[in-house]
Amino acid sequence: MKGEAQNEGILERIFGLKDQRQKFLDLYWEGTFEDYLKIFEENPKIARNAFQRVYDMIMLYGIEKIDEGDDSIIKYKFFSDPFEDGKNAVFGLEKPLMTLVNALKSASHSYGTEKRIILLHGPVGSAKSTVAKLLKTGLELYSRSKEGVLYSFSWQDEKDPNVWHSCPMHEEPLKILPIESRKDYTKQITSKHQLEYRIEVEGNLCPFCRYYFNTYISKYNGDLTKMLRDKVKVRRILLSEKDRIGIGTFQPKDEKNQDSTELTGDINYRKIAEFGSDSDPRAFNFDGEFNIANRGVIEFIEILKLDVAFLYDLLTASQEHVIKPKKFSHTEIDEVIIGHTNEPEYRKLQSNDYMEAFRDRTLKIDIPYNLRLDNELKIYERDFNPKKIKSKHVAPHLIEIASMWAVLTRLEGPKKANITLLQKLKLYNGKSLPGITEEVVKELKKEAQREGMEGISPRYIQDKLSNALVKIEENGCINVFMLLNELESGLDHHSLVTSDEQKRSFKELLAEVKVEYENIVKNEVQRAICADEEAITRLFTNYVEHVKAYTTNRKIKNKLTGEDEEPDERLMRSIEEKMDIPDSRKDDFRRELMNYIGALAVEGKKFDYKSNERLQRALELKLFEDQKDTIKLSSLISGVVDDETQEKIDIVKTRLIKQYKYCDICATEILSFVASVFARGEAKK
Numbered sequence: 001m002k003g004e005a006q007n008e009g010i011l012e013r014i015f016g017l018k019d020q021r022q023k024f025l026d027l028y029w030e031g032t033f034e035d036y037l038k039i040f041e042e043n044p045k046i047a048r049n050a051f052q053r054v055y056d057m058i059m060l061y062g063i064e065k066i067d068e069g070d071d072s073i074i075k076y077k078f079f080s081d082p083f084e085d086g087k088n089a090v091f092g093l094e095k096p097l098m099t100l101v102n103a104l105k106s107a108s109h110s111y112g113t114e115k116r117i118i119l120l121h122g123p124v125g126s127a128k129s130t131v132a133k134l135l136k137t138g139l140e141l142y143s144r145s146k147e148g149v150l151y152s153f154s155w156q157d158e159k160d161p162n163v164w165h166s167c168p169m170h171e172e173p174l175k176i177l178p179i180e181s182r183k184d185y186t187k188q189i190t191s192k193h194q195l196e197y198r199i200e201v202e203g204n205l206c207p208f209c210r211y212y213f214n215t216y217i218s219k220y221n222g223d224l225t226k227m228l229r230d231k232v233k234v235r236r237i238l239l240s241e242k243d244r245i246g247i248g249t250f251q252p253k254d255e256k257n258q259d260s261t262e263l264t265g266d267i268n269y270r271k272i273a274e275f276g277s278d279s280d281p282r283a284f285n286f287d288g289e290f291n292i293a294n295r296g297v298i299e300f301i302e303i304l305k306l307d308v309a310f311l312y313d314l315l316t317a318s319q320e321h322v323i324k325p326k327k328f329s330h331t332e333i334d335e336v337i338i339g340h341t342n343e344p345e346y347r348k349l350q351s352n353d354y355m356e357a358f359r360d361r362t363l364k365i366d367i368p369y370n371l372r373l374d375n376e377l378k379i380y381e382r383d384f385n386p387k388k389i390k391s392k393h394v395a396p397h398l399i400e401i402a403s404m405w406a407v408l409t410r411l412e413g414p415k416k417a418n419i420t421l422l423q424k425l426k427l428y429n430g431k432s433l434p435g436i437t438e439e440v441v442k443e444l445k446k447e448a449q450r451e452g453m454e455g456i457s458p459r460y461i462q463d464k465l466s467n468a469l470v471k472i473e474e475n476g477c478i479n480v481f482m483l484l485n486e487l488e489s490g491l492d493h494h495s496l497v498t499s500d501e502q503k504r505s506f507k508e509l510l511a512e513v514k515v516e517y518e519n520i521v522k523n524e525v526q527r528a529i530c531a532d533e534e535a536i537t538r539l540f541t542n543y544v545e546h547v548k549a550y551t552t553n554r555k556i557k558n559k560l561t562g563e564d565e566e567p568d569e570r571l572m573r574s575i576e577e578k579m580d581i582p583d584s585r586k587d588d589f590r591r592e593l594m595n596y597i598g599a600l601a602v603e604g605k606k607f608d609y610k611s612n613e614r615l616q617r618a619l620e621l622k623l624f625e626d627q628k629d630t631i632k633l634s635s636l637i638s639g640v641v642d643d644e645t646q647e648k649i650d651i652v653k654t655r656l657i658k659q660y661k662y663c664d665i666c667a668t669e670i671l672s673f674v675a676s677v678f679a680r681g682e683a684k685k
């Protein structure tokens with residue numbers, strides 16, 4: 001007894017909350033046909049067709065306008081992390097997604113695209129499945145929201161009044177009304193509402209429902225009202241792929257094992273005995289993928305691997321919105337058909353005859369790889385971030401370098417001789433480079449039409465990142481060189497990189513990003529070494545003192561000896577050279593600087609070297625030069641480190657860890673690495 005009471009408490013605690021209970025009741029609403037009509041009259045949108053529903057779902061999340069030169073781009077927020085779980089976002093691809101949404105929009109107005117198969121086409125791993133999955137998952141959630149409610153109905157059993165049979169295709173309840181009166185009625189109701197598109201409930205009932213309709217209507221001598229009251233029950237439906245309601249997926253298997261019943265349903269042999277005939281709709285399972293996906297979306301994976309016989313089914317399904325189950329007449333369907341195929345597959349079939357018919361009835365949307373570094377980065381950051389990888393460290397710039405390489409492999413060589421591929425990448429990423437106008441960037445994009453349809457896929461990068469990650473022991477750190485090796489050695493077994501030439505070019509690009517990486521870390525180490533603000537300020541003050549003496553033709557007092565000396569030309573030049581100020585301009589520069597500092601002083605302000613990035617960088621570099629030897633980075637290579645040096649190195653390391661997010665391991669690694677780079681440089685000198 002006591003246990004029971006406790007159990008009840010638990011259930012109450014979970015489901016007993018008032019709003020929870022109401023939510024639950026709303027989700028599983030059931031009522032009479034008349035109840036349903038009341039709901040419909042208030043909100044005719046519940047009877048939208050699948051295209052209208054999917055389009056509205058996308059629009060519900062809102063849009064964002066991005067200005068990109070001449071063409072303004074609309075970003076549909078639905079595609080960027082719609083369910084706020086960080087898992088489902090599509091990064092970039094604004095233009096193809098615009099094409100997709102426009103197709104849905106025009107289909108929801110019945111402008112013709114509703115008669116097409118939407119075909120996502122692109123290289124392997126370009127997010128085609130991701131986009132399709134988003135639509136499916138989105139629709140599941142949408143059907144649970146108040147904006148996306150929809151309904152279907154059941155028939156009472158002929159013998160047992162307590163048994164109800166749901167329409168196997170979850171059809172819209174209004175479909176029970178005879179076509180003519182249905183048309184008049186919906187027209188009359190919808191005209192009272194402001195709707196963006198026309199809502200029409202088209203077509204006949206499915207064979208299963210037709211059977212019940214015909215049986216009952218004759219039993220009631222044509223009294224539709226009475227039949228609807230007694231024999232029909234309406235209920236809310238929740239679209240769900242798992243429950244096979246409104247969401248379907250079809251994947252081609254080998255030809256012999258597949259027949260059309262998977263798409264349009266099959267005879268239920270057990271029930272033939274009960275109903276006596278194989279053409280009795282009660283002895284048929286209308287559970288093919290097309291049947292169950294009614295009202296929602298059906299996805300065709302690798303659509304071009306489909307057997308030709310299926311393809312024709314598919315074409316009529318999209319063109320005429322009907323399917324033909326075995327033994328039964330044509331049956332209307334209302335669903336968005338979306339397929340995908342990758343580039344190699346598509347090319348293989350391009351010369352094929354039946355492709356002609358197919359191409360004619362599809363709306364092909366190219367889904368290329370990302371060409372914008374920032375977007376590519378986000379794909380990997382989603383899985384390789386400190387929140388997810390707790391016991392291992394991912395070295396700074398690792399993801400950036402991998403993404404950079406991936407994007408580089410996709411870019412076409414710029415035809416302009418003065419732009420490198422890496423510069424092109426940076427331009428595409430929104431960076432401005434001196435002397436290169438927006439016009440030039442536009443030209444670059446224009447001259448490379450197929451860009452993004454070839455190159456390294458995100459999946460390859462993801463795989464290699466995971467490989468690198470598992471190879472590292474707990475509390476270890478994945479460094480960039482290791483990943484670069486992983487990326488390189490993988491190329492030899494990459495099934496999609498077949499030509500030696502391509503392989504060679506990909507490897508060359510790896511070497512290129514390696515150089516880029518070396519520059520980045522060299523820079524960071526330099527900055528960490530001279531991040532000593534006091535020392536920089538001292539250096540700057542010193543410099544200004546000498547410049548002041550120089551411009552006013554005076555001498556300067558040596559602090560140690562107390563003697564008057566000429567301003568130190570070497571000191572001044574060593575800083576100015578780092579700002580690319582030629583000897584011929586030095587007088588002007590020094591005078592301008594003094595005037596500027598003077599003008600500020602008049603206003604009671606002080607000049608801050610940090611306000612001038614070039615000057616700051618020059619000071620840092622000078623300081624680095626002065627300190628490099630005292631820190632003796634080279635001792636890191638020889639392994640002989642005295643205490644004093646170790647202390648200095650530790651300070652630098654701490655800065656790397658604090659300011660640049662290194663861990664102890666990778667900070668040590670890049671310090672040795674940079675030391676060796678400098679050692680090489682010294683040796684060259």
Ligand SMILES: Nc1ncnc2c1ncn2[C@@H]1O[C@H](COP(=O)(O)OP(=O)(O)OP(=O)(O)O)[C@@H](O)[C@H]1O
Pocket residue numbers: 089090091092093122123124125126127128129130131341342370379458459462
């Ligand atoms: N633009 C992108 N935004 C977000 N993730 C992406 C993007 N491009 C690729 N990905 C990621 O890359 C992986 C492969 O994507 P997906 O499976 O959708 O590709 P696909 O185009 O269906 O590939 P295939 O042609 O091999 O079927 C997934 O992990 C996906 O999240």
Ligand SMILES: [Mg+2]
Pocket residue numbers: 128129130340
């Ligand atoms: Mg796929």
Ligand SMILES: [Zn+2]
Pocket residue numbers: 167168169170171205206207208209210
């Ligand atoms: Zn039905």
Ligand SMILES: [Zn+2]
Pocket residue numbers: 393394395396477478662663664665666667
């Ligand atoms: Zn690390």
